[in-house]
Amino acid sequence: xxxxxxxxxxxxxxxxxxxxxxxxxxxxLHGVDLVVVDNGSGNGTVDMLCRWxxxxxxxxxxxxxxxxxxxxxxxxxxxxxxxxxxxxxxxVKLDNDVEMLTVGWVDKVASALARLQDWEGRNVAMIGANxxxxxxxxxxxxxxxVGFSRLLHHVAVVIGHCxxxxxxxxxxxxxxxxxxxxxxxxxxxxxxxxxxGAMDWRMFVWEGxxxxxxxxxxxxxxxxxxxxxxxxxxxxxxxxxAILAGETLWTGADGQPVTRMEEDx
Numbered sequence: 001x002x003x004x005x006x007x008x009x010x011x012x013x014x015x016x017x018x019x020x021x022x023x024x025x026x027x028x029l030h031g032v033d034l035v036v037v038d039n040g041s042g043n044g045t046v047d048m049l050c051r052w053x054x055x056x057x058x059x060x061x062x063x064x065x066x067x068x069x070x071x072x073x074x075x076x077x078x079x080x081x082x083x084x085x086x087x088x089x090x091x092v093k094l095d096n097d098v099e100m101l102t103v104g105w106v107d108k109v110a111s112a113l114a115r116l117q118d119w120e121g122r123n124v125a126m127i128g129a130n131x132x133x134x135x136x137x138x139x140x141x142x143x144x145x146v147g148f149s150r151l152l153h154h155v156a157v158v159i160g161h162c163x164x165x166x167x168x169x170x171x172x173x174x175x176x177x178x179x180x181x182x183x184x185x186x187x188x189x190x191x192x193x194x195x196x197g198a199m200d201w202r203m204f205v206w207e208g209x210x211x212x213x214x215x216x217x218x219x220x221x222x223x224x225x226x227x228x229x230x231x232x233x234x235x236x237x238x239x240x241x242a243i244l245a246g247e248t249l250w251t252g253a254d255g256q257p258v259t260r261m262e263e264d265x
Contacts, residue, residue: 001086001088001089001090001167002031002032002033002089002106003032003033003089003090003091003092003106003110003164004032004033004034004035004080004081004084004085004086004089004090004091005023005032005033005034005091005092005094006035006037006077006080006081006091006092006093006094007019007020007034007035007036007037007094007095007096008036008037008038008039008076008077008096009036009037009038009039009041009045009049009096010038010039010040010041010045010070010096011041011042011043011045012041012043012045012096012097013041013043013044013045013047013048015096015097015214015215016036016045016048016049016096016097017048017052018097018099018214019094019095019097019098019099019100019214020036020052022098022099022100022101022212023094023100025100025103026100026101026102026103026104027100027105027106028104028106029056029059029061029062030059030061031106031107032061032106033061033062033063033084033089034059034061034062034063035062035063035064035065035080035083035084036049036052036063036064036065037065037067037076037077037079037080038064038065038066038067039069039070039071039072039073039076040067040069040070040071046066049064049066050064050066052064063083063084065079065080065083067079070184072178072183072184072185073184073185073186073188074176074177074178074179074183074188074255075178075183075255077093077175077176077188078175078176078178078254078255081170081175081176081253082175082253085170087167087171088167088168089167089170090164090165090166090167091164091170092162092163092164092165093160093162093163093165093189094162095161095162097214097215098161098162098211098212098213098214099211099212099214100129100162100211101210101211101212102129102208102209102211105129105209108208108209109127109164109206109208109209112127112148112152112206112208112209113127113164113166115148116202116204117166122202123168123169123199123200123201123202124166124169124201124204125166125169125192125193125195125196125199125201125202126158126163126164126165126166126169126192126193126196126203126204127158127164127166127203127204127205127206127209128155128158128159128161128162128163128164128203128204128205128206129161129162129163129205129206129209129210129211130205130208130209130210130211131161131210131211131212131213134161134205135153135155135205138155138156138158138159138205139153139156140153140154140155140156141153141154148206148208149208150206150207150208151206151207152204152205152206152207153204153205153206153207154202154203154204155203155204155205156193156197156203157189157190157193157203158189158192158193158203158205159189159190159193160189161211161213162209163189165192169196169199169201172195172249172250173192173195173249173250173251174250174251174252174253174258175251175252175253175254176188176191176192176251176255177191177239177251177255177256177257178254178255178256179232179235179236179239179255180232180235182231182232183232183235183255185229186229186232186236187232187233187236190236190240191236191239191243194240194243194244195243195249198243198244198246198249199249239257242257
């Protein structure tokens with residue numbers, strides 16, 4: 001099944017334009033579903049996206065959602081999943097400041113997953129794209145003789161930037177966690193990695209799939225970002241401990257975990 005690519009954007013017209021241009025240069029858009037969700041940007045992003053949507057009307061599988069205000073990254077992701085994801089469909093979360101470098105990456109990642117899942121019987125949760133520094137503090141081990149032309153790295157956590165979430169994994173976990181009504185940014189990737197660990201499913205970074213980060217500062221601004229992360233951290237720790245204690249892995253479209261009783265019903 002072709003992947004659903006979801007890009008959330010907020011006040012990054014230039015970076016988003018470069019992200020979309022690089023995506024088109026490396027990707028057959030007929031072979032993916034693509035959703036761009038804008039979180040109420042006010043710096044020309046909306047005008048740029050309207051022009052982009054108008055020029056891509058011949059693709060029936062590309063969509064732009066223009067939200068009136070910033071509902072945060074996890075909620076924006078969930079809105080795209082609720083509207084467009086099909087059961088079993090993989091999800092590629094692509095940041096709005098990333099340039100795809102590997103031409104034909106969709107088929108290459110899908111082939112890598114087929115080898116890992118079918119030939120070697122591994123349950124894979126996520127594969128992250130390769131970029132300088134991606135392994136720092138995350139590398140568990142590297143496999144050099146698994147039939148791949150590029151190195152395959154086992155990692156303890158996969159963080160943002162550009163991540164392929166397998167269809168079976170997304171079917172098992174549902175949606176991205178929203179920690180509070182004020183949750184705008186951060187931790188959704190860490191919680192998915194925690195769920196993958198609890199399931200004993202593998203997470204990889206593969207050097208056969210490469211990206212370039214245009215820049216790495218938050219569109220919220222560093223001071224506001226740091227304050228927001230500090231505000232959400234205790235809620236993240238609480239949810240993480242619940243996952244590790246065996247509580248439900250499933251999260252609903254509203255971003256809230258579903259209780260065991262609700263699951264059974």
